[in-house]
Amino acid sequence: SSVLEDLCLHINTKISTIKKILQLRNIGQESSLKSMLSKIGYEMFFLNELLNKMEMELQGQEKLKNLLKELQKSAGTDQKEARYLCKNIPPHLPKPTASCVTGLMVKSGEQTKVTEPEPAKKSTKEPRFIKEAALITMEEFKNVPAYMRGRLTYDQINAVVQDINKTVVNKYKILHQPPKSMNAAVRNLYHRFLEAETKDTKGKFFIVEADIKEFTQLKVDKRFHSILNILRHCQRLREIRGSQLVRYVIC
DSSP, X not given: OHHHHHHHHHHHHHHHHHHHHHHHHHHHHSHHHHHHHHHHHHHHHXXXXXXXXXXXXXXXXXXXXXXHHHHHHHHHHHHHHHHHHHHTOOSOOOOOOHHHXXXXXXXXXXXXXXXXXXXXXOOSSOOOOOOOOOOOOHHHHHHSOHHHHTTOOHHHHHHHHHHHXXXXXXXXXXXXXXXXXXXXXXXXXXXXXXXXXXXXXTTOOEEOHHHHHHHOOOOOSHHHHHHHHHHHHTTSEEEEEETTEEEEEEO
């Protein structure tokens, strides 16, 4: 019967498969063919990877195809609506009057004028140079003699340098102003600064202790003078004495 024939065919197929497996096993045991079988195994592995990539690519293409179909359908709908609108335009649409057109042009011109940025005015006067003392470097700090440095720290010394620079900048900003633009208090400072100048300070930037008290919270005490000694040692300042004033000149 057909059932027995199918069963015989199935059994024969299995027997044939087993024979092939046994043959392959015997071949695999031969040393001369091991390298070839190994190479075939690697190629099968890479072939499997390639097939997986192709499958993923096909899935991506399938998704893209579905998306394009949706876009095509949407575009077709929009096209139908556009055609309908073109065919059903009302025969009597209101036309813009001359006054409307003129008004729009005027408004447009006004907006253009408002939005146009004005060219920035260039300053005719450039800020004048004010010399400041450079901060002490760590190497300079280490080279200061121990008796001079005492317990003073690197940061404490540079904090005083910054206060000195602040004083210099504030002083010379006032000196660079036209006297007519000053109020009474600033004018008094201006004249005091001028009185402190001598022929030796001409063209130099200097301050006195009164200037430091005027522009900073720094205490002019023994510690302050110790730091000034260090700054003179590091050639940040030098002194010009005269008329009962000590002038600290920025080097």
